[in-house]
Amino acid sequence: MTAEEAAQRLNILRIEHRDLDSAIAALAEQPLPDQLRIARLKKRKLRLRDEIAVLEDQMIPDIIA
Numbered sequence: 001m002t003a004e005e006a007a008q009r010l011n012i013l014r015i016e017h018r019d020l021d022s023a024i025a026a027l028a029e030q031p032l033p034d035q036l037r038i039a040r041l042k043k044r045k046l047r048l049r050d051e052i053a054v055l056e057d058q059m060i061p062d063i064i065a
Helices: 005-026 037-060
Strands: none
Touching: 005 037
């Protein structure tokens, strides 16, 4: 994966992460929130966060101290 592809993928993941945050908040505001659906969305959000962290680590060059 090139640096440009990684940056584009990172941008897509960040947007999806933000969208999931909004979806979770909207579901939580309902009178009878679907806890199972909220839990699944939160789990997906955590996986996205982990994937974002991996991509960010790949994009930052190692600095030899």
